[in-house]
Amino acid sequence: MxxxxxxxxxxxxxxxxxxxxxxxxxxxxxxxxxxxxxxxxxxxxxxxxxxxxxxxxxxxxxxxxxxxxxxxxxxxxxxxxxxxxxxxxxxxxxxxxxLNEKSGELQEVVVSGTMREVSKLESPVPVEVYTSKFFKANPTPSLFDALQNINGVRPQLNCNVCNTGDIHINGLEGPYTMILIDGMPIVSGLASVYGLSGIPQALIDRVEIVKGPASTLYGSEAVGGLINVITKKPGNAPVISADVFGTTWAEVNADFAAKFNVGKKAESLLGANYFNYNNPIDNNNDNFTDVTLQNRISIFNKWNFERKDNRVFTLAGRYVYEDRWGGEMNWAKKYRGGDEVYGESVYTSRWEVMGNYQLPVKEKIFFQFSANSHDQNSVYGNMSYIANQKIAFGQLTWFKALGRHDLLTGLAYRYTYYDDNTPATADTNDKNKPTNTNLPGIFVQDEITLNDNHKFLLGMRYDYNSLHGSILTPRINYKWSSDDKNNILRLGFGNGYRVANVFTEDHAALTGARDVVFINDLKPETSWNGNLNFVKKIYTGNTLFGIDATAFYTYFTNKIIADYDTDPTKIIYDNLDGHAISQGISLNLDVVFPNGLKILAGATAMDVYSKEEGEKTRQLFTEKFTGTWNVGYTFKSIGLTIDYTGNLYGPMRLPLLSDTDPRKEYSPWWSIQNIQLTKAVGKNIEVYGGVKNLLNWTPNKGNPFIIARANDPFDKNVQFNADGQAMVTSDNPYGLTFDPSYVFGPNQGIRGFLGLRYNLH
CATH class of the missing domain: 2.60.40.10 (Immunoglobulins)
Structure with a gap:
């Protein structure tokens, strides 16, 4: 057995x-x-x-x-x-x-290029997309600072004392960049300097960037490009989220957000941002604060209402209050507006509302609306600047698909009220005369799909500016893609225009001893732009190489030029009697390895200049080369991520005050580099920390000083000749006046940071 x-x-x-x-x-x-x-x-x-x-x-x-x-x-x-x-x-x-394509870096949904949701690869207009994860690799207290690691986009500081600034796209100054929140032209004009602060990053879903004129759809100010900040939908946000970090400079930034339902048909997302820096530091020993001190709070609330047939209705609002100051180390609020101790103090109070409502009709018609009010009370030494700006905007859009044609038509109206206490809003008798600008417009766009490989986009916009009359802006775009979508070619040609913005043109003069001078009534600028974009995906095994290359060329007429050179005591504004050129090439490289290593690197080479009476002049504060990188790797076994981010800038031409000014006419090559470690703790918590500005670079290196005559900010000991020019004396050996406009980079050195994120889904 x-x-x-x-x-x-x-x-x-x-x-x-x-x-x-x-x-x-x-x-x-x-x-x-x-x-x-x-x-x-x-x-x-x-x-x-x-x-x-x-x-x-x-x-x-x-x-x-x-x-x-x-x-x-x-x-x-x-x-x-x-x-x-x-x-x-x-x-x-x-x-x-x-396999179904996931929502990732290769197939994001974008809206900025055509005003309708399409995949990034299908858009005939090249749109760059940066998710909230990208910005977490280098946490910053404001969106203004967060843009420093995007190729071709540079936050430009305009004042060494108050640290205000604007956003340059492909070398074009801030007035040429339109800032949108959820597609609404909220941040513009007066707020282009301060409105980029206080957007809670915990609420940002992604940032879309269009480089080149977008005036056909968005009107004035979208000449150099646009930045569309898209906030999270309440339904997609965590139930509770928090992100708090501090630095060794005693900066504290806190973002909080929570979502909740009201009944069965309304959901809301509430967020707040708080930033505080109250630790004066003077590492370059000029008796001025190296970084502006700030106390800022911002509250954001967004609502989404459920409607029949999934029609859209969203409503959002934001309030920002900020108190910032910079100046001599012993400045206090009791010196505000006087000539005893120099300080620049800015109080900002701003509210915004915006919404999108789909009409209850069979056709796809949307009504978008926004309104904002910006109050500013500032003093620059003993010079005051009191300003108020109100903007109301409404837009009706109709989307219609007819065979191979995707049509978009729209009616838009924008009202702008602006008043300040400067001569810019005074009549010929020096009486106050606020400006009221009405800007109705109509636009039409036709996206024509010839077949799976070829697509055309035709657009035209007509605006009537109550101050400047009729303005017409056309554009045409062509897109070709290979059958496997691994090769995409886009060609665009269009027209942009910009109406002079009083505050943007006037602000630089308020921060120093220069007087602002408008030689003539400023006429609207016009520009013609052509760009060629090529995108290629290369697969090597399980490694993806993404290449995005663009060549751009923009020709300006009536360009508004800020002349710092003719008279060192003035900033002279006038329309250029000639033309200006912005041209260059940019390259983005995106590499994703199967082991989790990701590399995003970019470089832009450009030439931006004006030409008048045969003389070519390179634009101030504009580099000829910029490079950025973002390298990240995750050790999955221990839940640890390391991010190395940075940027590199070539020399820029800077404003000097006299032939004997000892400061360098061109900035050196400079770079800001950062490293961060992030550790996941359980499912809901991340702890992160690292070092910013690893090289401890600051703009004073290699220069005898940055702020001219910081020892005499009210020019009490400056002697002037009959022409109003500063004279060379024993007390003033270089013949200078006080001026903080010689600025090309952040003045904050190396510092450590530590933070914590919490997300409850």
Whole structure:
């Protein structure tokens, strides 16, 4: 009996061995939902330690697969991870897979280029998208600072004392950049200097950037490009989120957000941002604060209402209050507005409301609206600047698909009220005369899909400015893509215009001893822009290389020039009697390795100049080269991420006050570099910390001083000749006046930071 049992066991083992020894093949094709083959897809059975990659036609073949039921895994960059059980019995098995594209860096939804939601790859207008995750690699207290690591975009400080600034796109100054929040022209004019602070980053879903004129859809100010800050939808936000960090300079920044439901048809997202810096530091020993002290609070609330047939209705509001000051180290508020101790003190109070309502009709018609009010009470030494700006905006858009045509038509109206206590808003009798500007407009756009590979976009806008009359802005865009979407070519040509913004042109004069002079009534600028964009995706195994290259050229007429050179005591504004050029090339490289290493690097080379009476003049505060990088790697086993970010800038031409000014006419090459470690603690908490400005670079290095005559900010000991020019004296050996406009980079040195994030989903 024992022998019989042993024989039976051997037979069972033998049969099992024979069964296991039977092997077969699994083969098939991998495509996306539209049937396009997906090459370089990883196909593996981890338990058997076998795997292959699909070929150019999307075909794969796994050989010598033992009989049984196995977990097969597929992984494709941009399409995510797919896992499925599959049974094989020794015979060849045919198995096809269809992968759905994930919402990631290759297939983001964008709206800024055409005003309608399309995938980034399908948009005929090139749009760059930066998610909240990108900004977390280098946490900053404001969106203004956060843009420093985006290729071709540079936050430009305009004053060494008050640290106000604007955003340059491809070398064009802040007045050429339109800032939108959820598609609404909220941050503009007076707020272009201060409105970028206080947007709670915990509420930012993504930032979309369009480089080049967008006036056809967005009107004035969108000449150099636009930045659209898109906030999170309440339904997609965490229930509670918090992000708090501090630095060794005693800066504290806190973002809080929470979502809640009101009844069954309304959901709301409430957020707040608080920033405080109250620790005067003078590392360059000029008796002036190196960084402006600030106390800022911002509250943001967004509502989403559920309606019949999924029609849209959103409503949002924001309030910002900020108290900032910079100046001599012993300045206090009791000196505000006097000439005893120099300080620049700015009180800002600002509210905004915005919304989007889809009309209850069969057609796809939306009414977008916004309003804001900005009050500012500032003193620059003993010079006051009191200003108020109100903007109301309404826009009706109609989207209609007719065969191969996606039509968009719109009616827009914008009202701007502006008043200040400067001569800019005074009449010929020096009486106060606030400006009231009405700007109605109409636009039409036709996106024509010829076939899967070719697409055209035609657009035209007509505006009537109550101060400057009729303005027409056309554009045309063409897009070609290969069958596999791995090669995309975009060609764009369009017109932009800009109406002079009084505050933007006047502000630089308020921060120093220079007087502002308007030679003539400023006429609207016009520009013609052409750009060529090429995007290529290269798959090498499971590694993705993304290349995004652009060549751009913009020709300006009536360009408004700030002349610092003719008279060192003045800033002279006038329309250029000639033309100006902004041209260059930019390259972005995005590399994603299967081991989790990600590299995003970019570089832009450009030439920005004006030409008048045959003389070419390079634009002030504009570099010829800029580079940025963002390198991240995650150690998945321990939940630790390291991010190395930085930027590099070439020399810029800077304003000097006299022939004997000892400061350098051109800035040196300079770079700001940062490193950060982030550790996941459980599912809801992240702890992060690192070092900012690793090289401890500041603009005073290599210069005898940055602020001219910081020892005499009220020019009490400056002697002037009959022409109003500062004279060379024993007390003033360089013939200078007080001036903080010689600024090209942040004046804050190396510092550590530590923070914590909490998200409850």
């Amino acid at each position: 024992t022998r019989l049992k042993s024989l039976f066991t051997l037979i069972i083992i033998f049969i099992g061995f024979i069964t296991y020894a039977q092997t077969g093949t699994i083969s098939g094709k991998i495509t996306d939902p539209e049937g396009i083959p997906l090459k370089a897809t990883s196909v593996s059975i981890p338990k058997l330690k076998i795997g292959v990659s699909s070929d150019d036609a999307g075909n794969y073949k796994l050989e010598n697969v033992p009989s049984g039921t196995w977990a097969i895994e597929l992984n494709h960059i941009g399409f995510g991870f797919h896992k499925e059980s599959i049974t094989i019995n020794g015979a060849p098995l045919s198995k096809d897979f269809t």
